[in-house]
Amino acid sequence: MSEAARGWTARRVDPQLVEIPRSARADMRVPARVFADEQLWQQIQRDRSLEQLVNVATLPGIVEAAYAMPDAHEGYGFPVGGVAAFRADEGVISPGGVGYDINCGVRLLASDLTAGEAQAKLEPLVHDLARTVPAGAGRGGSLAFDEAALDRLLARGPALMAERALATAEDLAFTEAGGRLAAADPAAVSPRAKQRGREQVGTLGSGNHFVEVQVVDRVFDKAAAELYRLFEGQLVVLIHTGSRGLGHQVCTDYVREMDRVMPRYGITLPDRQLACAPFASPEGTRYFAAMCAAANFAWANRQGITHLVRQVFSRRFGDAGRLRVVYDVCHNIAKVEEYAGRRLVVHRKGATRAFGPASPETPAPYREAGQPVFIPGSMGTASYVLAGADAALERSFGSACHGAGRAMSRGAAKRARSGHDVRRDLEEQGILVACPGAAELAEEQPAAYKDVERVVEVVHRAGLARQVARLRPLGVVKG
Amino acid sequence: MTARHEFLEHTSETVVRLTAPSLSALLAEAGRALGELELRGRSPRERGPWREVALRSPDRAALLVDWLNELLFIAERERWIPTEFAVLEAEEDHVRARVRGVRVAEPPTFVKAATMGGLRLTEVGGALLAEVTLDV
Secondary structure (H helix, E strand, O other): OOHHHHOOOOEEEEOOEEEEOHHHOOOOOOOEEEEOOHHHHHHHOOOOHHHHHHHHOOOOOEOOOEEEEEEEEEEEOEEEEEEEEEEOOOOEEOHHHOOOOOOOEEEEEEEEEEHHHHHHHHHHHHHHHHHHOOOOOOOOHHHOOOHHHHHHHHHHOOHHHHOOOOOOHHHHHOOHHHHOOOOOOHHHOOHHHHHHHOOOOOOOOOOOOEEEEEEEEEEOOHHHHHHOOOOOOEEEEEEEEOOHHHHHHHHHHHHHHHHHHHHHHOOOOOOHHHOOEEOOOHHHHHHHHHHHHHHHHHHHHHHHHHHHHHHHHHHHHHHHHOEEEEEEEEOEEEEEEEEOOEEEEEEEEOOEEOOOOOOOOOOHHHOOOOOEEEEOOOOOOOEEEEEEOOHHHHHHOOEEOOOOOEOOOHHHHHHHOOHHHHHHHHHHOOOEEEOOOHHHHHHOOHHHEOOHHHHHHHHHHOOOEEEEEEEEEEEEEEO | OOOEEEEEOOOOOEEEEEEEOOHHHHHHHHHHHHHHHHHOOOOOOOEOOOEEEEEEOOOHHHHHHHHHHHHHHHHHHHOEEEEEEEEEEEEOOEEEEEEEEEEOOOOOOOOOEEOOOOOEEEEEOOEEEEEEEEEO
């Protein structure tokens, strides 16, 4: 929709940032800011992203601005790629501002192998990964959790898995928040959500979730890469998944509850999916406790997949196939963080925390560089490792983008190119693909996404995070 | 008129537009649309038993969302995709229906949830028109 049709004009602040003024709509409490160069700005205007971002700017207790990252696109309620912070004392928390896939995130595993050393075994490796990492229900065994164990997992996250030799202390140290949000309360998670989650630890799910075997294709920042122990030619594995049915059910339960109680708090909204309650209210407190539990579950899920991937690498490469967790970041979450002495509830929906060297939350070995930020591309395109920058704290509540960001609907993608053609394209590039069906392949084809290089460039130039390394896909296992 | 559904363009999710002569027909059609999405072109033949589904919601738009989420929950738990619907009772705030579907080997995972994003349910020319966004 054009600006004229919308009735307001955006102002370009600098080559990387556009602002929609607070005056654009009468119910806005703060302006809306979009990190985008001119080309991405044109793309972002094609769907309802900006309308949804303006809706976020109307929520009670929002501070500074509602932000959209350069990979932003329309979602439901919040746009995907949205960041918003609310005062912890007077502001709200919104399950729709976190999304259904609570703590959907990305974990990078690094081997000591080069891609050249692994080349001959690449095809069986990808097939073994596809057989070993389930998309749907788990396969029991060491990843099965009874009711009591699931409650402990929700409270403690992957730390519980260390007791079963499914995680190491080093894995936890290189996971955001140590893989555990302390406010988690399993009692706030419904029996229905637990029922859905019980068989899902160590499972991928569907859509854009994947396990991808990659090679470090190019290092941009040698010092940071050395701190992250990444080198050109290195074989790595990127895992993208979240909290599965458990997280979806937590969101469903609490959107419903908040939709019901909003009149009690005098909250009216332009979109019911923004349903929210004061953070300090009983409903807000309970949702936050449940969301934290689901976040812990998601970290445990990625840890479970890590365990399965390690089994595959061990089968294929023996001791040489050791895999180290470089880092694990979430991109669908609400966290309590302090900015200029204010406690804020920062919602990141399709946005990655990007704390710089000054943050005590950056793991000590990475302190000189900043926390790793992973930006997966689409199938067939590069993914990026970035380092969080201190400037992001002031510009975007310490946030960067989370991916390339969709540019095309699933229907349009299927009409543009068939799954069979997409598979052939990828194979011609030397990328092996294990995917449940042609439809899934067509929907996730590279052309359905924005140009990840451009997205990353905007993040880099805006000072939110800086480029460290580029990862090129070798084999993709889709959920 | 006959109830019908179509899928609308959305950058990342799926929007279902439903048209039906009554709330009962609308809910049944919504269930069929969900089943179509979850089947992803497969055609399993083994049918499960009829089961009764009943739920309450604050209003009929929320009822549509809750109904779809209820079906999603059963589908994931029972490894089953709903395809046949007999709505026994549907009012502004509740529905009671018999539902039957087909068995699948793995829990369906394509649709994560029905959302309230952009939700609308209105009467147009004596018919009900609804749009609901599904997180996929």
